[in-house]
Amino acid sequence: MSAGGLKAELRDFWPRLIDDWRDDWLSLIMGVALLFAFSQAWLCPLFGYGDQSPAVGGLIRNFYYPFYLMAVTVAVVCWRGLLSAVWRTPLLLCLCGLCAASYLWSIDPSGTFRRVIALFMTMLGGYVLAVRFQWARLLEVIAAAFVIMMIGSYVFALFLPRLGLMQDLFPGAWRGLWAEKNNLGSFMSIGAVAAAAAALHNPQRRTFWWGMTAGMVLLTLLSTSKTSLVCLVLGMGGIGFIYLARKGPILGILLSWLALTVLLGLGALILYAPDKLYLLLGKDATLTGRTFIWDGITRVMQDRPLLGYGYGVVWSDESDYAPLAKITHVAGFRAFHAHSCWYEVWLGLGLVGLVNWALVFAEAWLKGFYRMLRGTGGYFALPMLGIYGLSSLTESMALSWNDLRWCLFVIVAVKVSLPRDEDSKNFTLRA
Template sequence: MHNGVIAETRGESRKKRLKSAKRWQRLEQAYVIVTLLLFAQAFFPFFQAGQVDSVADGNALLQTIWKIIYGIAAVLIFVHRKRVLAVLARDKLSLVLLLMIVLSALWSAAPEITVRRSVAFVGTNLFAIYLASRFTLREQFQMVAWVLLSGALISAVVSVLMPDIGKMLYQGSSAWRGIFPHKNQLGRLMSLGAIVFFLLFMMKVWPRWLTVGGFGLSVMLLLLSESKTALIVLLLLLVCIPFLRTLRWSEYARILLWLPVGLAGICVSVLVLTYLEPILRYFGRDLTLTGRTGLWDIVSEMILQHPWLGYGYSGFWLGWEGESAYIWRVTFWEPPNSHNGFLDVTLDIGLIGLGLVLLSFLSRIRRTLPYQMSSQSWEHDWPMLFLFYLVLCNLTETTLLDHNSFFWTLFIALGFSLPKWRMAERRSHIRWYDLPAGRGEA
């Protein structure tokens, strides 16, 4: 009898601990979702209202919010320090890149700004490391889905009920921006959202009405944002999905599919190049990509002045107060960046830093391939699609090395989340007919 009472007491105690652990996990998930929403620049039009927001000094209210987020991340990293130490060895390149950015204050053209923003970059990376150590790739993927769904729903409501905020009327445009500072940011997020909800639809882990609704809402907001680049990125990623699925096939099956498709792709490319100008005109662009090519030429000239180490992290684009004043003067417009992520990386930390970033991409791709081929589950396509997405977006926009950035956070978290595959596993030949039908990871 006495032993039975003890066993029952222990059982109740175990249940209480499990409930408490689940409650804390939900709180952490809520913290991650809210933080990622803010990193995606959600609600910035509200935060910036009535606030002095200079290129060099930033926004005081937002800086306070970032400090709170970094502080919580630091506490959670201490709480889960064993897990954090366990994942740090998975992505040493990101740690080297982080060190280089901090040290770039030594040669920066604006050392005080580099110090301040490198601290923000460290905080962003700490949050990404915490995210990777605390949650699996599957859990991260689903939290990203909640972030994008929340952003889409609130953006739709704000754009309809508060058009002065939700639309870019102040620039003489009817394009929607929702709760984000610019229509292009809404477009970028919704193109990614469409991909995420397509994968969730195929995974069958969420209700069909929710995934179909999320996909439809994402596409609708993407079109209303009038972001042509984001639309092209979405179309390219949708085309990539069938090819990623074929990576699980045998070599002969892939050749039988890829050879005719490759030949068709060459023919289409020739037609596109032949009629490039009218095609670009249809999308509201020209051969200069709305002045970007001329900007890239001048940026390349500035890179050649400090080729190896650059101008220091965030040490170049400081408006009329920094080295960017020359570009503003000769181009007769005031771009906030190079409109190319890889050029901006080179401006910040030179060709050495660009090499580290490119190696980080290659390292992730090398580790993503065996991860993707290890299962038929659609969620295993997410890492590769996100990497493709990031490359495509940074051809005409800048999201690489951004502090307090939704995209860079996911990139860093991916590096610390992907498992290290042994050589035998990496070289193993996985045939499509040997794989079981995927229904999602447990």
């Protein structure tokens, strides 16, 4: 961009921003607030960086209710589009319905009931944001939420280092608003991709969004999380892939075949040389003890292979003969989740739920590729799915209540399922 163009963009930044969002400012505020709430970036600053007591846990649950109300409010405003989205995502709805149905066989029905409500509201938030906004505006909403997290993390790390920097396990590593450095790295790697996509979809504010991208990339590096760095490279590489694929049909086909080859190679690496992948992610052969947890889950699932133990309750039942006790005995330590989307879904919903989740995941990927080739998908969809897919191997992010990453997955899965995006009518996608 020329110096004159940069000055014009900076001069017109606020007038154009106000004009672009004049009719949608309330939806913008509620959308950003909803995503920020699901990020849980407020949790440690408000309730402390240590373990919370049960009383504090009750306050935390109550904290979400105003944001649930925001999701319901937006749903009422765009109810027609919401019905269309519901009709077009049957697999995702079946997965949510299976979580609710697991109340019937759950080892803690009341716990499953409470968490299903929270899951439903989290997914409703994803649905309404996907329906309410066009790609260009949606990406600004998502990126704006991450900008708030980024600014807060810089403030805490620079001016309140006792809180913003890790003190024990990894002294000096930046953790920002979260309890662990890996959380900061994970969210900032996704935020950087969202901000970069916002820059490409909103050329009138590209300088601002590229600046925010740089700030989030720096935070990812300062977190010293190797997995987050790999996710960042994967996400940014995905944006470059989409940009080049849109240059023409021949190049798009060639790049698609290249992407398929890379995915097959990655699958072969996972199957036949997992130690090399662990080294890339900065993990040992046990993935920092995760394989011991998975071995314990495999053993307890022999008793309930088809339907599992109920949604979201295994890790809170600490009775002597509960599945958690057996997993702890095998793993040698007390785990708080499965550290894998796939094992987590299998544990709660059995083989039936695992197959359903695999179909949802595959459907999102196929629709994302299709939309990319047709030029109607955003720059965020495939990179987000790539980051999510990699992270899903070692983190429990699928069907997570009050979780930003699950909400973003729902947004992408719904958005690529909707008809041809309206961005082509109102916005020009330019790089």
